[in-house]
Amino acid sequence: MNQYKIPEGFRFAAMDAGIASGERLDLALAVADTPSPAALVTTTNKVIASCVALNRSHMRSNDGLVRAILVNAGCANACTGEQGDADALRCAEILAGLLDCPVEQILVFSTGVIGKPLPMDRFEAGIPKLHAALSRIPENVEAWAKAILTTDLVTKIQERQIGTGTLLGIAKGSGMIHPNMATMLGFLFGDAELPLELGVLLQAALARSFHLISVDGDTSTNDSLLLWSSAKQNLGDSGDEAAWIEALHDCSRELAKSIVRDGEGAKKLLRVEARGAATGHQAQVAARTIASSLLVRTAVAGEDANWGRILAAAGRSGAEIDTRKAKVGIGEAVLFSDDQPHAAAEAAATEHLRGDEVLLWCDLGCGQESAEYWTCDLTEGYIRINADYRT
Structure with missing residues (x-):
């Protein structure tokens, strides 16, 4: 197993919360030590999941600062009405309470079957356990990547070292892949303090990667891509700005290619x-x-x-x-x-x-x-x- 490095300022945890069918990891949590700058791009599908609506609202009101993200597999929480909206918010509230931070600094992501409500008893029980298990051990990267998969056959992880800094990319996607946004769930964690706006960097990376792939022509209700940096490393230590941007583009491109390589039923x-x-x-x-x-x-x-x-x-x-x-x-x-x-x-x-x-x-x-x-x-x-x- 590869020993991936978690960027400075982040901790990860993953568990089997009983959300997806079978015995498998299905709930993942990533937490920043302090509220940290982030940029989010979400699906262009007019039908959106409750988590997408919540995240859009939170990103409009949190000054671009995120403290934690929660991701579940096995249930998309899309087309689940007001109850779905309330459940997504409740997940964020539980986590905000544990971290003693504003709820707007929490983002939640779901992937799985449309029309299926979240089994909230498993989230109520699982989130505190995840919080207690947070750490920086390398094994948590692979576990985190497994916990967000649906029909994927393999995890999708990319890591780049830029000076003393780290860029870590994790994605899931195998079907419902077609460009109109990010076409999957993707998370790019970094620790560089960057002078450029993260939203500009993310859009440029998208144009060279996730917008250039297709598996089946379908765009999901839950598609989201997050770029999140702890800003713990200044560019003098972690490499110059151009090198970091090139690493971001390369990491995104390789993640995108790994998604189509793992396209449902694909051999080539x-x-x-x-x-x-x-x-x-x-x-x-x-x-x-x-x-x-x-x-x-x-x-x-x-x-x-x-x-x-x-x-x-x-x-x-x-x-x-x-x-x-x-x-x-x-x-x-x-x-x-x-x-x-x-x-x-x-x-x-x-x-x-x-x-x-x-x-x-x-x-x-x-x-x-x-x-x-x-x-x-x-x-x-x-x-x-x-x-x-x-x-």
């Missing part, structure tokens, strides 16, 4: 590149459309070098494309160019598709701009998992 990680676009926006649109195509992703699952599906997806994306100049490839094999297919290249493309990391690309033939996007193949496993999700 796909990188989609749109090249030769007239504008950066058109490159992004083309890459996202290709990556979101069910026909493209099922072809990859079947290791079928079906370049026509890639070209057709690019053509319907809305981006400008000149088929006389356009090119389509898989790996290093060029399957279409000069308005003609190249059947002789299909053997090399098929060989590339047998790997667990696949590159699909399309040159639109209209300019110099490019963009990339990450997704996964679409297999029968995705259907099995989601057909049986509640049963």
